[in-house]
Amino acid sequence: MIHPDLMVSNNLIEEFKVCTRLQYSGKLDIRTAKGDRWAFYYRLGRIVWATGGKHPFRRWRRNMAQFCPDIDVEKIQLQPSDAEIDYWDYRLLETLHDRQKVRREQINSIVESTITELLFDLAQSTNFNPITCDRNQDVILETPMSFTSADMSLKYMQDTWKNWSEAGLANFLPDSAPILRRPEQLQQQVSPAVYKNFVVLMNGKYTLRDLAFRMKQGILPVTRSLxxxxxxxxxxxxxxxDIPLRISEVKKNSATPIKSTPSGPLIACVDDSPQVTQMLEQILAPNGFRFIKIQDPLQALPILIEHKPDLIFLDLVMPVASGYEICAQLRRVSVFTHTPIIILTGSDGLLDRVRAKVVGSTDFISKPVAADKVMGVVRKYITVPASGLNRTNQQATAMG
Incomplete structure (x- = not known):
């Protein structure tokens, strides 16, 4: 009998923790002596994608069917060049996002599901096989579409593996497919309706994961029932x-360009307060600036990397991730090396100013925000659009 407290390899857990602690960017390659392989792609200590396992194409199909049901997966075809790289699935997500076929929330769900599935397979495999881990910075995904906390993922991995082994399923692979071998014996034990379902589904074509998706249940209760x-x-x-996608000449650069607002420089505000972001938008938009408001600090980095604003307003005190942490992370991304980052703070204390400077902020303004303060700091670091200048001049003339 498999002991219910089977533990995930300690050196594997430690390797994941080291990547988080070092705020590692690159690929973590993991292999077993049997030749199984996984790759986890990191950006600034967070997992942004994962590849490997026995059935990458089946996994892709399931995730697309679950989270992007409007897309016909059978019409998706790989370029020959994309088919040769490990993260072909990530490239496809990029292409679909560029074409505005999938939303960021859908991508986040696919990333979470992919990482969760591969971590489980990794936990199961490492309980029976020695592994090797290698960090490799040859591949760094520069513009990740989603960030996942490695610590939370590891905790979930350990919990799901423990539940699986406690159910007596430790030796059962989720990528294996059930096939009915003794139909007469089954017919004697179940109702005609259940028997009919077994005959249709237990045909050796659908894996346990495929069945769980089709039955809209978790894989644990489905497997335990069998x-x-x-x-x-x-x-x-x-x-x-596996069931591969077809290879064709789908070119990423043929994507329909996203229509951008034909306006001035782009300014972003990361603040969990809707009042603050709304007030900043009301100040900046009439002066010819485009504006992005980000109220979830955990989503700030991927959104900022995607849009590359010309100036960033950043709240100092937010839940989960503080302005200090986000500012430090931004400065590690090459595209934000010289981007003005303006800290928003309610205290305006000397200690806050010093600490914010240490992590790379450009300037400070105190709350509550006022139009003259905001426009003053914006003019200091970027050029105000002509339409904004004209509007300001018109207002001055009217006042005179």
């Missing part, structure tokens, strides 16, 4: 091949 039939030999779990 366990009595597997132990009696009525159902057998077999290995099945």
């Amino acid at each position: 366990l009595p039939y597997i132990l009696k030999g009525i159902i057998e779990l077999i290995e099945v091949p």
